[in-house]
Amino acid sequence: MALKFLGIISNTPVDESPTIWLDDTTGDLIIQSYKADEATVLQAQEVGSIPGHSTAIPPHETMIRLPAEMLQYIPRPDGDDSATPST
Template sequence: MALKFLGIIPNTPDADSPTIWLDEDTGDLLIQSYRASEEEVKACQEIGSIPGHSTDVPDHETIIRLPKTMLQFIPKPDGE
């Protein structure tokens, strides 16, 4: 796996550091960030996604909160 560091939240303290990496082999993003609160997860489940799709969060997934300032580090698709 070839990871590339993309960014860390500016002025972050040593122990609180949302970070983004790019897997250069797959194009996937690996994101370390804040775990969504129970209230936020419930709100996501209430809104849902597409009709008929489960709103349960599987054990191998989680919902994270990505601070707005971190969006600058997300790569744009080619041509944008």
Template sequence: MALRFIGIDPETGQQGSPTIWVDEEKQDLVLQGWKPDEELRAECAAFEAPGHAPGIPAHEAVVRIPARMVPMLREACDVAERTGF
């Protein structure tokens, strides 16, 4: 795996900061974020997208990424596209 570090939330200090990487081999965005509280998790689990069953599969997770990291997400998308996404 070739992870390329993009950025870390500058406002969360040294403990468990949301982080963004790009896996340049698989051309995926890799995100570390805060776990949602039960209310948000339940709301996400109840959401029904057209053509999909409601719920959060065991192999997936909901994470929170602060809006102040949008520029980093844009950069990660650009990197992924440049590496063949």
């Protein structure tokens, strides 16, 4: 696995830094961000996903809240990475 740094939210304190990386082997995004609060989790569970699919969060998963500013760092399927800063 080789990670590529994509971006970090601007103006965050040293101990609070939502960050995003790309695993260039698998294409997976690795995201460090704020844990969704209980109200957000409950809202997501009320909305649901697909019929018959559980809305419970298993122990090996978590729900995060990705700040809108971080969306600029998510790679586009068309390969246009113009919003991705060079490292």
